[in-house]
Amino acid sequence: MSIDVRVVGAGLAGSEAAFQLASRGYRVELCEMRPERMTPAHATGGAAEMVCSNSFKSDDANSATGILKAELTRMGSLVLRLARETRVPAGNSLAVDRTVFSEEVTRTLQNHPLITWRTAHVTAPVLDVPTILATGPLTSDPLADWLAQICGSDRLYFYDAIAPVIERDSIDTSIAFMASRYGKGSADFLNCPMDKDQYEPFLDALLAAPKAPLHDFDTPFFEACLPIEVMAERGRETLRHGPMKPVGLDDPRTGRWPYAAIQLRQDSLAGDHYNMVGFQTRLAWGAQKEVFRLIPGLEHAEFARLGSIHRNTYVCAPKVLDATLAVRNQASLWLAGQVSGVEGYLESAATGLAAALAVETHLKGQAPCPLPQDTMLGTLLHHLEHSQPSRFSPVNAMLGLLPPLPEGTLDIRALKRAGGTPAVKAAKGAACRERALQALEGFLATR
Numbered sequence: 001m002s003i004d005v006r007v008v009g010a011g012l013a014g015s016e017a018a019f020q021l022a023s024r025g026y027r028v029e030l031c032e033m034r035p036e037r038m039t040p041a042h043a044t045g046g047a048a049e050m051v052c053s054n055s056f057k058s059d060d061a062n063s064a065t066g067i068l069k070a071e072l073t074r075m076g077s078l079v080l081r082l083a084r085e086t087r088v089p090a091g092n093s094l095a096v097d098r099t100v101f102s103e104e105v106t107r108t109l110q111n112h113p114l115i116t117w118r119t120a121h122v123t124a125p126v127l128d129v130p131t132i133l134a135t136g137p138l139t140s141d142p143l144a145d146w147l148a149q150i151c152g153s154d155r156l157y158f159y160d161a162i163a164p165v166i167e168r169d170s171i172d173t174s175i176a177f178m179a180s181r182y183g184k185g186s187a188d189f190l191n192c193p194m195d196k197d198q199y200e201p202f203l204d205a206l207l208a209a210p211k212a213p214l215h216d217f218d219t220p221f222f223e224a225c226l227p228i229e230v231m232a233e234r235g236r237e238t239l240r241h242g243p244m245k246p247v248g249l250d251d252p253r254t255g256r257w258p259y260a261a262i263q264l265r266q267d268s269l270a271g272d273h274y275n276m277v278g279f280q281t282r283l284a285w286g287a288q289k290e291v292f293r294l295i296p297g298l299e300h301a302e303f304a305r306l307g308s309i310h311r312n313t314y315v316c317a318p319k320v321l322d323a324t325l326a327v328r329n330q331a332s333l334w335l336a337g338q339v340s341g342v343e344g345y346l347e348s349a350a351t352g353l354a355a356a357l358a359v360e361t362h363l364k365g366q367a368p369c370p371l372p373q374d375t376m377l378g379t380l381l382h383h384l385e386h387s388q389p390s391r392f393s394p395v396n397a398m399l400g401l402l403p404p405l406p407e408g409t410l411d412i413r414a415l416k417r418a419g420g421t422p423a424v425k426a427a428k429g430a431a432c433r434e435r436a437l438q439a440l441e442g443f444l445a446t447r
Contacts, residue, residue: 013337014134016352062429137312181248193258243278
């Protein structure tokens with residue numbers, strides 16, 4: 001079968017892009033190098049394999065990710081639909097059974113009559129048809145070298161870490177208790193409480209433990225996904241104000257908040273695996289078992305997966321891309337996913353959808369048409385194009401990226417009197433959501 005579009009990489013972005021284009025009647029070749037060539041983090045050859053976490057972030061309708069999800073739902077996102085079908089309990093967040101989710105995405109793509117799945121390590125794409133490069137943060141070195149030559153820009157890197165996953169039956173539930181902070185939503189997290197006499201030696205052991213070596217010493221960590229030991233090095237109270245924050249968690253044994261707490265989130269539909277929330281790490285594997293078994297309730301923990309560190313690749317988007325994710329000075333190449341400079345599974349899938357829309361516009365012979373900046377996806381892509389190159393780093397969806405609301409949209413004083421800062425924040429999010437969805441409807445009406 002001849003093809004109309006080539007998508008390289010079957011991660012979150014590539015899967016979404018391939019599905020969107022095939023759903024619009026285009027013949028798509030989807031190339032994935034796994035399992036013939038594996039990455040340092042993946043374990044299967046399946047599509048949309050999630051390695052760092054199983055979360056698509058907050059489901060709060062008026063948060064940045066809530067608005068982005070509403071936009072993706074309106075545009076028929078495959079990734080978001082299957083995420084909801086394979087979700088596991090995670091409080092106010094959308095988390096999935098990673099195995100079932102990947103299997104469902106793979107099945108959908110491989111069974112689509114207009115998608116040809118090809119297992120191949122693409123090192124230098126032939127741009128004979130419009131091509132979306134969505135090879136993710138673990139793009140192979142030969143392909144990354146080719147991309148650097150095409151883009152005329154040096155590659156940028158940051159280190160990313162993965163959190164351990166623990167077998168549910170090995171957790172001592174006479175100590176660990178089910179709860180969500182302040183009782184919001186259902187009690188979906190297992191919480192391991194610590195008093196000060198337990199926290200201090202745990203912290204000492206964490207700081208002293210051997211770490212996996214880094215191969216590029218000038219490569220930074222991504223601030224939104226710091227290894228737990230790097231956070232600990234910033235001060236002895238850092239963890240208690242971060243991933244081990246105890247506020248809002250009443251220990252049923254004492255009726256009070258503990259000194260510190262470790263939260264575990266369900267990682268599978270069967271409920272047999274739990275992820276250590278915020279505990280991404282580069283500790284040596286043997287050290288992880290020793291240190292994390294110091295946590296009350298995890299003394300006999302069995303690890304289904306240990307944490308690890310890997311180098312991620314992305315381009316300097318403002319030097320390379322426009323707001324449709326097209327590579328400047330390349331007529332047939334678009335980037336999507338984390339290699340384009342976004343961070344997060346949800347954002348990666350969203351850029352896959354955006355790239356598919358841009359390619360469709362190209363195939364129709366129409367002028368490029370960026371998504372409106374008032375939408376969360378549009379403002380994310382606008383940021384990629386217009387941010388300062390010297391300070392560029394991977395970006396998540398954030399309300400702060402959106403243009404300011406028109407003056408007078410909100411009565412700030414009345415909102416503060418009624419509910420303080422939370423009321424202002426909620427009202428601002430709701431107004432941004434309404435504006436975003438209106439702008440998206442206008443955009444879609446022109447297509």
